[in-house]
Structures are given as structure tokens and as C-alpha cells.
Amino acid sequence: MPGKLCFVKPGTNVIYVSESELFEVLQTVHKDTGHGGHCQRKKVVKSHALVTNPILSEDFNSRCQVDLIDFQSQPDREFRFIMVYQDHLTKFIQLRPLKTKQAKEVAEVLYKIFAIFGAPAILHSDNGREFVNATIEQLKDRWHGCHLVRGKPRHSQSQGSVERANQDVEQKLRC
Structure with missing residues (x-):
């Protein structure tokens, strides 16, 4: 040697x-x-990674994602939640304070956002009760052409873009 x-x-x-x-x-x-060139204790680990197709957006407001951040531990007066509304293509984010996460209040705030930019062709949300009920369905009915899509239960990766935005917002606001 x-x-x-x-x-x-x-x-x-x-x-x-x-x-x-x-x-x-x-x-x-x-x-x-x-x-002999490999460790006997180490076995080949099979990858079970999800094969996902990226969500593609072709135009501003063609797909938007919405989620809520819970700030009950650090409320700002009566506001305990923050709505994060993000355009999927441009990553443009709108933040709106909420007193509660009841569907009626969530729908009212979404309505105000839609009044400024128009409703997206696809509104992507998680499966929270604030997004899965008759009030949100009524909002969708007011804005024809707006299709509601919900992510998989307990699978925040389907909301990846807005979840990342949530982390950034929380980091900046919790300082």
C-alpha cells in the first residue's frame, strides 16, 4: 500500500x-x-417518492391558492387569523386579517379580493371547514367560472406554494 x-x-x-x-x-x-465494495448491513433502499406533476398556470388569476395562518397565540387586537391569497403564476400575495375563521367571514374577504382582481378560474384551498361548506359554494355561484379545488386531506404538499408563503409571512410577523 x-x-x-x-x-x-x-x-x-x-x-x-x-x-x-x-x-x-x-x-x-x-x-x-x-x-467487497459494499457494506453488508446496508441494504438498497427503494425510493417511494411521489411522482407528482407540477401545477402549471398560464395566466395571472388562472389559479390562486388560499390558506389561513393561525395567530391566536399572538393576536393583533381582535384579529386572530391571516388569510394568505396567492396567485400561482406570479406568486403575488395578498394578506387579509380575520377575526375568526368562520366560513362567512372567509367568504366575505374572498369576495372583496375577487372584487379587485376578479375571481380566479381555479381557487385551490385545503380541506378546512372554512373552505368546505355552503357559504363558500354560494360565493363560487356568484362568480361563474370559478372552480373550487381542494387539496388532499392532511397533505400540505398539494398546497406547496401557499404553504411556503405562509412560512415566510409567519417568520416576518412573529419577530
């Missing part, structure tokens, strides 16, 4: 290896210990 033996203290030898020889020496030592 390449390298130099030198005396460090009684009973110990140290091998000095140049950087260019390091990989070859480590590989040789690994094979010489009986591993």
Missing part, C-alpha cells in the same frame, strides 16, 4: 497518504476488511 510509516508513540504506527492516493487507499482498506 502506498504511504509512509512513521513512529508516533510506542506501539502505534500512522500511515500518511497523499491527497491523490486517498481514494485508492480507502477503497483498498474497505475491500480488505471484507466488505
